[in-house]
Amino acid sequence: MATKRSRVFDSYPEMDIRQGIAETAAALGMDPIDLATIISYETGGTFDPMQAGPITKWGQHRGLIQFGEPQAKQYGVNWSDPLRSQLGPKGAIVNYFQGSGWKPGMGMLDAYSIVNAGGPGKYNASDTAAGGAPGTVRDKVEQQMGGHREKAVQLLGGPAVTPPAAGPTPQPTGGPPVTPPAAGPLPDIGKPPPTPAAKPGWKGAAAKFGDAMASGEGMGEIKGTTVPDLPRAALFQSQPTVVGDPQEVELRRKKLAEIMARLNTGKLTI
Numbered sequence: 001m002a003t004k005r006s007r008v009f010d011s012y013p014e015m016d017i018r019q020g021i022a023e024t025a026a027a028l029g030m031d032p033i034d035l036a037t038i039i040s041y042e043t044g045g046t047f048d049p050m051q052a053g054p055i056t057k058w059g060q061h062r063g064l065i066q067f068g069e070p071q072a073k074q075y076g077v078n079w080s081d082p083l084r085s086q087l088g089p090k091g092a093i094v095n096y097f098q099g100s101g102w103k104p105g106m107g108m109l110d111a112y113s114i115v116n117a118g119g120p121g122k123y124n125a126s127d128t129a130a131g132g133a134p135g136t137v138r139d140k141v142e143q144q145m146g147g148h149r150e151k152a153v154q155l156l157g158g159p160a161v162t163p164p165a166a167g168p169t170p171q172p173t174g175g176p177p178v179t180p181p182a183a184g185p186l187p188d189i190g191k192p193p194p195t196p197a198a199k200p201g202w203k204g205a206a207a208k209f210g211d212a213m214a215s216g217e218g219m220g221e222i223k224g225t226t227v228p229d230l231p232r233a234a235l236f237q238s239q240p241t242v243v244g245d246p247q248e249v250e251l252r253r254k255k256l257a258e259i260m261a262r263l264n265t266g267k268l269t270i
Contacts, residue, residue: 008048012083017047018155020087027089028097029104034111035093036152039064041145042115047155049082054131065093065115075099113137 009017021039025032042065043051053061058068064086067077075092078085086092100114110120116137117125123138135144 008046012049014155016083017087018157020083020091021156023089024087024091024093027094028102030097030102030106030111031108032156033149033152034108036155037108037145037149038112038115040148040151040155041140042066045148045151049086050079056127056130063092065096067092067096071096109138109141112141116140 021036022032024030025035028035039047042053047064049064050062051064051066053066055061056068058070061068062079063072063077063082067075072079072092075095076085077092084091088094097111097114101119102111102114103120106120109123113120113122113125116122116127116132124136126132126134126136126139128134133140133144
């Protein structure tokens with residue numbers, strides 16, 4: 001729905017006011033819609049840079065954010081050029097906010113607290129006794145500025161954007177929530193595989209025979225051991241590689257050949 005055009009724009013072009021608010025907000029690090037909302041509220045929706053307000057201990061309040069007389073003088077309002085002296089990166093509004101505790105990134109409550117109560121964080125302050133509208137800073141921001149925010153959006157030519165509230169991470173549709181698998185133990189990289197268990201009946205005898213041969217103590221260590229039907233593969237599997245004196249190796253090789261020949265005839269008794 002179209003709103004009635006203010007007579008102010010006949011004297012001060014709408015483009016000049018819009019640009020001035022945008023430049024002022026940029027210099028402050030403030031949301032321009034927040035600043036335009038405050039200006040609309042303080043001027044009764046007119047955006048009139050000469051708008052007269054209440055008379056308080058600070059004299060006649062006037063202008064876009066209702067400067068008191070000493071404040072207008074202190075921060076540089078020129079009533080002969082009220083629009084350009086209040087708006088812009090070097091205007092009285094920027095000077096006032098920066099001199100009153102404003103920090104870039106503060107929100108609407110702190111912005112209006114500076115205008116209405118002289119500093120940020122004074123959300124429960126009220127200027128009712130000084131001639132202002134009833135209510136605290138918080139009351140005015142949260143309950144009285146809705147229509148003025150709409151005017152601010154129309155003036156600046158864009159929609160008011162409210163960031164979505166943070167919520168839980170959405171789960172894939174069509175199934176239960178996805179739970180990542182628990183981390184398991186890391187594999188033993190480089191660790192040799194476990195030695196498979198030997199078949200019962202020949203493991204002990206073959207291992208004892210191989211140990212005796214590897215130690216160089218010959219057949220004496222296993223004398224009296226009976227090896228029934230010992231498979232040939234078991235003997236070779238259990239015997240380690242021997243590296244030493246060539247003559248001794250050859251001697252052991254011959255002994256092994258003799259044992260293998262006797263194994264082929266049946267039961268071997270040592």
